[in-house]
Amino acid sequence: MKLPIYMDYHATTPVDPRVLEAMTPFFTQHFGNPASRNHAFGWEAEEAVETARKNVADLIGATAKEIIFTSGATESNNLAIKGVAEMYREKGNHIITCVTEHKAVIDTCKKLEKQGARVTYLPVQKDGRISLDDLRAAITDKTILITIMAANNEIGVLQPIAEIGAIAKEKGIIFHTDAVQIVGKVPFNVNEAKVDLVSMSAHKLYGPKGVGALYVRRRNPRVLLAEQINGGGHERGMRSGTLNVPGIVGFGKAAELARQEMATESQRLRTLRDKLNAKLHANLDEIYINGSMEHRLPHNLNISFAYVEGESLLMGINDVAVSSGSACTSASLEPSYVLKALGAGDDLAHSSIRFGLGRWTTDEEVDYVVDRLTTVVRRLREMSPLYEMVKEGVDLTKMQWVAH
């Protein structure tokens, strides 16, 4: 077993060697610009891009013409949300989203609010999912867009996408989903989900960084977007800029592999994830899973280790790469807004660890991580005044803390 162990596959994934192999010739040999319509260099680049487009489309049950390549999911989210807000301005100015969305969605919505749009941020229930009743109640005759993520990047919780899609369709509202964490991991089909716009990213499914896509429905309904980047009119005018051919080829190959291997891979990771969860629960008391276990990505686990702070926990397992919802580990001074939204309390948000398993996670690695974590949590609890107080019977919620 090689150290350090990578167990942070929600942040990014390594490029699969088969993907890299497919990409390499497009840097030096087939370097043409697909927009060059009058020579062979352009043609072969264009052909490679169209093959990739088909592979990405096939992964989500779309047609190739519905795939717009972008620089990544942040751009896709911006294009979808701003593009709809601008294009359908006459129809209305109300957008519905949710408090646990990725910053690329939340901040885009906030920017539109400054420009006069009205945005409803739906709360989530304790399990991390929105309530469909809340969604129905939020819809007005000015609502032009519902944007709700398919799977959360921190807690892996799956939103009821098909049910949201049905409501959106019934009301004639465009439905966008940030599907970065779900695509290529578990089956996701744009028609079953009744979704109109889908953001995707290559580097979350063993493709390269710097390339993503936006699915834009062409039929029933035909969705129109106001372009956000102007120029040569690439990608049906929705996203100008010379195509990142090697990146797109890599994305296509990654999508093809994901489609072929998804069934076995997701089952394998679910088994490993369940083992990780079971062993941690067997070894340690007072640990809490954040978000629904039933509606969750098979390779995600997010646990709060009560009375132990996340950063000190990460310091103790420095040969394991995971992430924490504690503020100390991130640039911001606030703990994870996703965990706070679940209503579990800031103290548990500070004590959380996100595990993301992936293509190269092994059984041996899971055992190692369990052993390391168990030792460190026990050691830090011996050092924790909170754990001591609880063992003495003090109710921490009744204490008068001096916040600083």
Next chain:
Amino acid sequence: MAYSDKVIDHYENPRNVGSLPKDDLNVGTGLVGAPECGDVMKLQVKVNPDTGVIDDAKFKTFGCGSAIASSSLATEWLKGKTVDQALAIKNTDIVAELSLPPVKIHCSVLAEDAIKAAIADYKKKQGDAKGDAAADTHAQPSA
């Protein structure tokens, strides 16, 4: 973010982890911070009543590595100091010793607060003890 070697050393080999009997008249206990903020420090001093010197100091901390290191260092420094010398420890001394980056300065502030709270508790107990003794003589009916 990289930690300084001293922070790592205190995290891996914390000095003086534990608890002193908090009802002991010569023990002062400081509990500062809040779980929602991600750090809570409990720092205790045991003062020799004859010399006024801190004989022992213990801590327990819920917090990041820098918070653990700050409180661990504080207990090291407290031992052997008089109560007044202890109050002279400044958070900036801790920052300098541990090479804390700007985002971790609050950890040192919390450690200074914990020292002050522990000493204040000790002084309060000493004052109350005298007061109680006086009160007792008044309240206790002679048997």
